[in-house]
Amino acid sequence: MAKKITVRDLLNNTHLKMVTGEEYLDRTITTADISRPGLEMTGYFNYYAPERVQLMGITETAFAARMTHDELMVVARKMMQPVTPTFVVSTGRKLPEEFMAVAKETHIPILSTELTSSRILSNMSFYLDGQLAKRQSVHGVLVDVFGLGVLITGDSGVGKSETALELIQNGHRLIADDRVDVYAQDEERLVGEPPAILRNLMEIRGVGIIDVVNLFGTGAVRSHATISFNLHLAKWSDDQKIDRLGNGEDTIRIQGVDLPRFVLPVQAGRNLAALIETAAKNFRAKMMGYDATKTFDDNLNRLIAENSKAEHEQATNQD
Known part of the structure; x- marks a missing residue:
């Protein structure tokens, strides 16, 4: 709307x-x-x-x-x-x-x-x-992490707001908690902002409603942000298929725009805020042309080639 x-x-x-x-x-x-x-x-x-x-x-x-x-x-x-x-x-x-x-x-x-x-x-x-522009309401949290708009989604109670709170304590900025109003700026960019009633507010289970500006200052919030990618928090299960190399091409479509999507398994003991910070840095690195997965593939292919060459030379010497 x-x-x-x-x-x-x-x-x-x-x-x-x-x-x-x-x-x-x-x-x-x-x-x-x-x-x-x-x-x-x-x-x-x-x-x-x-x-x-x-x-x-x-x-x-x-x-x-x-x-x-x-x-x-x-x-x-x-x-x-x-x-x-x-x-x-x-x-x-x-x-x-x-x-x-x-x-x-x-x-x-x-x-x-x-x-x-x-x-x-x-x-x-x-x-x-x-x-x-027409708005679409998305259940989740939008945080500015190192200048990238990270849309954090997941099931209710998975820890989205608590993770966002830790990110804010680490110096990142909140755009919206619980509900994000998303609209297409153009054919390739999505922008997220908070509903007026929820602006600068967060709900933390066991604590209640907090005013982020009052507790952390004006530098802890933004009025809107371009959404760079969606990070979905999924409860851990042993049979869950996880992208271990980070070369998946999963996307989620919002307002006609395909948004990159990554799934982060949630398990006791995992530092979700640190993982999201790392995911944001890695995403920016890929946008700049530095792909750790490609580096791994190149190293692996080179090792296979070297081993194959060594085996061939050894077989030749034996003959």
């Missing part, structure tokens, strides 16, 4: 400033798409999308300067509809007075920025794409 985003949220999270209509900042933004209404300034409205944020830059305002008062009023009334959330003016430009008057009539806030159209378009799109 997507969040509800208002013009106020857009104003507070991008490089924008208020021009007029501050009392109407609670208007809802329903789509991440942003319009550059160049054709509309000429009177072409066949494909106009009034529900989008409307961005006007040098081209649009320069064209408006050539239009008559009546032409501007007609265009402004067609552009500014009940579903239109806001108008944004880039590059320090100003809207025509006719637009300002119609905006006041229709309760549409006007925002501005000194940034170029391309830069503010990128900023707004990045923010709105993330905020309006």
Whole structure:
């Protein structure tokens, strides 16, 4: 489920400033798409999308300067509809007075920025794409370990929160405990964040709810993180098949994105926090091209070749 985003949220999270209509900042933004209404300034409205944020830059305002008062009023009334959330003016430009008057009539806030159209378009799109993306709730814990977002999952009571707590004590950062809201930033990246009600909080069995910021400081938490891999805690069983070499290619699919997945057997005496730290370091090393499994395979193949050569030489000498 997507969040509800208002013009106020857009104003507070991008490089924008208020021009007029501050009392109407609670208007809802329903789509991440942003319009550059160049054709509309000429009177072409066949494909106009009034529900989008409307961005006007040098081209649009320069064209408006050539239009008559009546032409501007007609265009402004067609552009500014009940579903239109806001108008944004880039590059320090100003809207025509006719637009300002119609905006006041229709309760549409006007925002501005000194940034170029391309830069503010990128900023707004990045923010709105993330905020309006559909969320999927995943039962687990998300922790930033050495700069990597590690999604820890497992059966209830397996020790996810306790392990995350030890990681926090080791200097890593909590993003979400118990439930992680996950959305696709793009076709390859997943981002996780906590539900608002659980932000900065953890539940530790036998202790209760703790406030991580209050106990460990602001440096112990993050508001969100890109998820690098899923580490699943599985209760130990003797017949369990375990990837001993680390060359498995298991993945879990979330929001259409395949996320690398590793299974870590849980048994009394195993230091899960240390194992997760090691898994994070090893994952980063693989991303940088250092693969310990490949090194082992190369060493093994070289040893086999050397033994084979020695056996061949020994057989030749005996002949």
